[in-house]
Amino acid sequence: MRAIAIREPGGPDVLTEVQVPLPVPAQGEVLIAVAAAGVNRPDVLQRQGSYPPPPGASPLPGLEVAGTIVAVGEGIGLDVIGERVCSLVAGGGYAEYACADYAQCLAIPPALSMEEAAAIPETLMTVWHNLFERAYIVNGDSVLIHGGTSGIGTMAVALCRLFEITTIVTCGSDDKCRAALEWGAGHAINYRSEDFVEAVKRITDGKGVTAVLDMVGGDYLPRNLECLAEDGRHVSIAVLGGAKADLFIPKIMMRRLTLTGSTLRARTAGFKGLLVDEIRRTVWSMAEEGALRPALDRVFSLGEAAQAHALMEAGGHFGKIVLKVR
Template sequence: MRYIELREHGDPEVMQVAEGDRPEPAADEVLIRVEAAGVNRPDIVQRQGFYPPPPGASPILGLEVAGEISAVGASVQRWKVGDRVCALTNGGGYAEYAVAPAAQCLPVPQGLSMVEAAALPETFFTVWSNLVHRAHLKAGEVLLVHGGSSGIGTTAIQIARSLGARVFVTAGSEEKCRACVALGAERAINYRSEDFVAVVREATDGHGADVIFDMVGGQYVDRNIQLAARDGRIINIAFLAGAKVEVNMLPVMLKRLVLTGSTLRPQPPEEKARIARDLEAQMWPEIAAGKVAPLIAATFALEAVAEAHRLMESSEHIGKIVLTVAH
């Protein structure tokens, strides 16, 4: 098969098309003939050398794919050859064939293309596990999402709205803000010209945000604490502006805040399987009904993976970036 080889760590040009053997599925895995693969921020960080794959995972980049099952492991019961699935992989997605644990596969939702389906797993698993399993976001609560126009952000807006939450986001341009509002955000705040703490406080009559979903970090950490409502939950999934900050912990104590963070890839298979079950039961019907859908920013052929990474690093995109795989 053809796949993208990471010959060394560095700029996008270190990724090259190579040929190698197809992977063999383990007893609890399936082999997927990949038609599309999502591009995600962890891929960038792994390419740069700061996010090594966990033990036993494929060294090939790519954490989500969509395609047709071409082989199943000995203990797999649900899936069969020919089934159309999207899957959260443990690596290996930038290839013509990839293996994935059977429990991390989901059927391609009715009405979605393979490109759209490939844009689901990484972001939907991440958002669901953080907003629902960790933050326990409830109907009527106020959610603030930083990076609202990213793949994670556009997904968070839609999932939170489906749960009945009020959604506020930050984004870096008026175009991005309009896109977030079109997806269901009550208010999109241009962080280049507005103060998100002041805007959300005013819009919520001083209540603040019950849940803050942050991938920025840096100076946002202290401002998130300022904005959080009593019993608020602040979740970090990345620190694009820096992870080392000085924080006044007194408001954390006085407002009974929860400061937490998470990464998806190292979580145990049982937890990923639980997320998959929840998504299929609660979000897949919403997707099939057209109420929730991935927003595709751009597609690139597998061979143009360097261009896809450059777009991701520019942060100029709105939504998801997807690679298409020709056979």
């Protein structure tokens, strides 16, 4: 089958089209004929050599796919063959075929195209787990979301809008701020021209937000804590701006703040299956109705994976980037 491999750590040009054997589904897995694959920031980090796949995972990049089940592993009935599904994968999504744990598959509703479906699993599961399970946000809360026009940011806004949660996003330009507001963000702050801490205090009348979803880390962390209301929750999901921060611990204690975070790729198949099951029961009906869909920026062919990565690194996209495989 055709696939995209990482020739060596480096820039987008190290992504190379290769011919590799079809993967064989293990127990509990299905083989998906991939129609489209999502492109995510962890793919870029893996290509650069700073985010290796977990043990046992495919060395090929790609963490989410959409397509049709064409074969099954032990323990999965033949009746699922032909189902149109989207799914998380631990690796191997940039290929014509990929294996996925069947417990991590979601049936693609008619309201979504294959390209849209491929843009959902990674961001939806990341946002749901971190904001709704770890930060415990509910109707009426408020959230500060950094990277408001990223795949994660746009999914967070979409979900929060459906649950009537106020969103404040940060973006790197006025144009991006306008795009975020059009997508449904409650407020948008250009972090290049305005101090987001002061802006959040102004927007919330000094109360602060219930939660912060942060992918920057570094010196953003102490500033994020200034944006939180008392008993607020801070969730870290990436450290694009640095892996260390200086904090004044007594302030965390006095204001009863909670600091948490997670990564998804290395979690067990069992955990991911439970997460998918919760999403199926609580959120997926919104996708079936057409109310929940991803912001889709651009679709490239599989052979254009390098161009897709270059676009992501340039930072000019809004929402998700997808590879069309067939």
